Amino acid sequence: MADRAQPYREPPPAADALVRWPDRWGTRFLLTVDVEEEFDWGAPLDRAQRSTTAMRAFPDAHRRFADQGAPLTCLVDHPIATDPASVEVLREVLADGRSAIGAQLHAWVNPPFEEERRAGDSFPGALPETLEAAKLDRLTDAIAGAFGTPPRIYRAGRYGIGPNTRRLLRERGYLADSSVRAHYSYVGEGGPDFGAVGNHAYRVDGLLELPLTTVFTGRARAAGARLFGPLGMLPRGRGVAARSGLLSRVALTPEGMPLADALRAVDIAVGDGVRLLVFSFHSPSLAPGHTPYVRDAEDLRRFWAWWTAMFARLERLGVRAASLDEVLAAADQV
Structure with a gap:
């Protein structure tokens, strides 16, 4: 088992690793969806929870996004x-000619099941290398078999990459x-630390890395990466900082991120020269009752209002x- 005393920490990319987008690229956004099973977010992870009923709402969601000209990058587990x-x-989604299928590895529902089921084992990168590889093989093969082509993009469940x-x-x-x-860290749960990584796409170990966009807002945003961690060690420190307008951390997702904050975050990211904004949400949020973000019909209405305004x-x-x-294609031109 990986040594939990030595968590994986993603170093900030070197300047020459950053993607230099072509001038004609302008500024673009990529819409990613964690397409996954439903489970109780407040309970211990259970490999028996594999229900996919929320997928019934996916065709309507796809039509809504297609009407906005936004293809989906579907990261399926x-x-x-x-x-x-x-x-x-999802085959019908792919028929739009622009959406894509990628992979998302939820270790606790992805065979083979050889882990000891300790807390950090939900982060696939914390598993022994042979087991992480075996799970990745089973997932990759399942996706290739289902859709006739292997996935080209990956997201670790719980963002849990490892060395x-x-x-x-x-x-x-x-x-x-x-x-x-x-700008997130999961070290306290046995996962990786991305606290030193910003929003620009970069190349590392032969892969294109597309970080999920997260922006610091507030009067102290210039020092956000340095201050946000220590604020978390103070009782209600981050909440006080956010309410006072001093510092907030805003990810580009409708899940738990107020619309006004997210709009401000987009303005800042664009102003800071981020050339690719990466949005995300979880597919079970498309139907009420499956995530803490969309518990009822009113939450779902707000979910779609968030996207309309965005x-x-x-x-x-x-x-x-x-x-x-x-x-x-654009990243390969630099």
């Missing part, structure tokens, strides 16, 4: 890839990873949607 009904839904992950991905033909959640802001800023194919 093992319960989805092995469920015929979910696969059929072996990228080499394993490269050996299996993956081209990109989107496991890094900029797309209007992106259009006003001249930020266009990008497909995974477009991202990979």
Whole structure:
């Protein structure tokens, strides 16, 4: 088992590792969806929880995003890839000609099941290398079999990459990873630390890394990466800092991120020269009752209102949607 006393810490990329997007690229956004099973977010993870009923809402969601010109990068896990009904839904999504299928490894529902089921084992990168590789093989093969082509982009469940992950991905033909959640740390739970990583796409270990965009806002935002960790050690420190307008950490997702904060974060990211904004959400949020973010019909209404306002802001800023194919092609031109 990986040594939990030595968590994986992603170093900040060197300047020459940053992607230099072509001038004609402008500023774009990539919309990623963690397409996954439903489970109780407040309970211990259970490998028996593999229900995929929320996928019934996916076709309508896809139509809504397609109407905004936004293709979906669908990061599917093992319960989805092995469920015929979910696969059929996603095949229809792929028929739009711009959406893409990638992989997401939820270790606790992805065979083989050889781990000891300790807390940190939900982070696939914390597993022994041979077990992480075996789970990745089962997932990759399931996706390739279901959709007729292997996935090219990966996201570790719970953002849990480790020291072996990228080499394993490269050996299996993956081209990109989107496991890094900029400015977040999961060390306290046995996971990785991305506290030193910002929002710009970069190359590492032969892969294109597309961090999920997270922006510090507030009067102290310039020192956000340095201050946010220590604030978490103070009782209610981060909450007080956010309410006072001193410092907030805002990820580009409708899940738990107030609309006004997210709109401000987009303005800041664009102003800071981030050329690819990466949004995300979980597919079970498309139906009430499956995530803490969408508990009822009113939450679902707010979810879609968030996207309506966000797309209007992106259009006003001249930020266009990008497909995974477009991202990979543009990154290869530098």
